[in-house]
Amino acid sequence: MDQTLMTRVLVPTLLDDSTRPLLGAQVRSLDGQTMGTTWQVRWTVQASVASVERVHAAVQAELDLVVDQMSTWLPGSDLDRFNHAPADTDHTVPPAMGEVLQAACWLSHESGGAFNPAAGALVNLWGFGPGPRYTDPGFTAPSDDAVQRALARNDWRALRWDGANRRLHQPGGLLLDLSAIAKGYAVDRVSRRLSAMGLVHTLVEVGGELRGQGLRPDGQPWWIELESPPVAHGQRPLPTTRVALHGLSVATSGDYRRAFTHGGVRWPHTIDPRQGRPLANGLASVSVLHAECLWADAWSTALTVLGREEGMALAEAHGIAALFVQREPDGQLSETLTPAMQALDA
Template identity: 50%
Template sequence: MRRVLVPAEISGQPPAATSSLHRFGGASMGTSWSVQLFGAGGRPDPALELGIARQLALVVEQMSHWVPQSDLSRFNSAAPGSWHALPPAFYKVLACAEDVARASGGAFDPGAGALVNLWGFGAHGRFDEAGFRAPTAAAVERVQGRARAHRATLDHAARRLLQPGGVALDLSSIAKGYAVDRVADHLITLGVEHYLVEVGGELRGSGMKPDGQPWWVMLEPIEGEGDGGELALALHGLSIATSGDYRRYFEAGGARHAHTIDPRSGWPIKNGVASVSVVHAECMMADALSTALTVLGPVEGMAYAERAGFAARMLVRDGRQMQEHLSTRMRGMLA
């Protein structure tokens, strides 16, 4: 059975029947990206693709923990007590991340980079490299202790950030979503109304196709989901981001360790959550919220979605099957 998710309102006119579908794509942020849009002319403008690539490159230059000279990497290695002026994009993402951190009770934490590195999901000493070993409980507690004692301070008025010493930021759970928004906003400034932007599986769509159909996307199926799990979404003025434990993980000592770390405990999640998808107007918010709900789990996570009033779908393992949890907002969007 296929279910469909549609926005509350469909507005605007489809592109002209003579419009051409232009496709762009490449690699960035350690993943792939793609853009589809309808525009005039038979051939896409090379300057358009260059402009898209520049938007993605800016996110990497400011927020990548893989690039040693990025603004984020330089902050992470900076001397204790140093203040750092933040570029506008970096500030916007970090401010949003801190808002989600507060609202989720710390289930989402942009300052959890040291924990991510400890568990082998950072840029160095990765779980898939030779010689990696899962950290001991004592090692986790040491890192947690330092994280509790030292927190980065964001000065909103001056848009600067204090490095107290040893704080490692990690914006990988929100930066891809922001990159999608940034590319979409760039297209809007160029007068492009009908597009679908994707970065690493996070998507945002606007407008429609010449035949009046919206941009349809399918949620990635998961083993054990069952026949009722097929879900198609009409991304008309909407974004969707998905977080799951089935993409990156390792096994050690008979235990499965997912890449999603609970900043409150310091350990990979073990709440049975296999996947969380969040639908939101902003892909940056959808990206951060999907991670927060993954950490919070089925009870706290869905309660958070209800309080905040956003559309969320959570799949939780129950033996070999999946239990689906839908927020009220998500149920209302399903037709």
């Protein structure tokens, strides 16, 4: 699409003809907090299929399950217990955590370690974990020696993940961190739970990751705009990208969300687990569209770490719909769309 046009419209290539809008229905909404961020659910109702209280309880139950199993912040979570387990021990994880680990380990292999669920030591070292935080007074970037020590503890292959039996190995000091995939998984769980309750027209969002099902009462899909990096003075604005979330999920990773500056260097929160340092590949953001939010979330992180060239190649090999925003040497922002993303352009 010509970037002089200021609005791009993306629609799914396959539409669910069996889904009919609930004409004259109402759109209801709920919101709250989870995982250190916010959540929101919208759904259309024509009759009392489910009360607001019942919907709220169902949503909270799914979010709480993900937190209880996969939170790095909650003492006593299944993930926390694994991280503090003795060296050379094997552990069985609960089913939901097993689903996430299965996807995470697969993508770690496919991305050559650009996506890494065992990078918790690095995340913590750079101040983006439970603590100490990069926002704490006096926090400084870690030394090279500290980075090398953390790198020695982030080999995801040392987990020896056995998906059939949901077993993983703690070699000693390895720290799981599923933050780059758990929010997307939570979105999927909430969406599926609502569908099981008879709510087929829903929009679910957790921390900016979204999944839309069905249609609004007016027959329109759930329209959203892709998150875009802030445009600085002198930068040309990028096209606005509107997406019809009809059986689609979206997630965006960017270098503008959380960062700190030390010694004149800006360190964004996304870490390259292969190098042990926050990214410096010039990518401002990557947005991914996928049927499942788990995969949109995970792929957006993996592609961001890989950078535009390597990321484009891997995304094309797997048919991933992605939009890359690059910071060019002249200070401008440029966009690159994978063929699968271009195919959605109406």
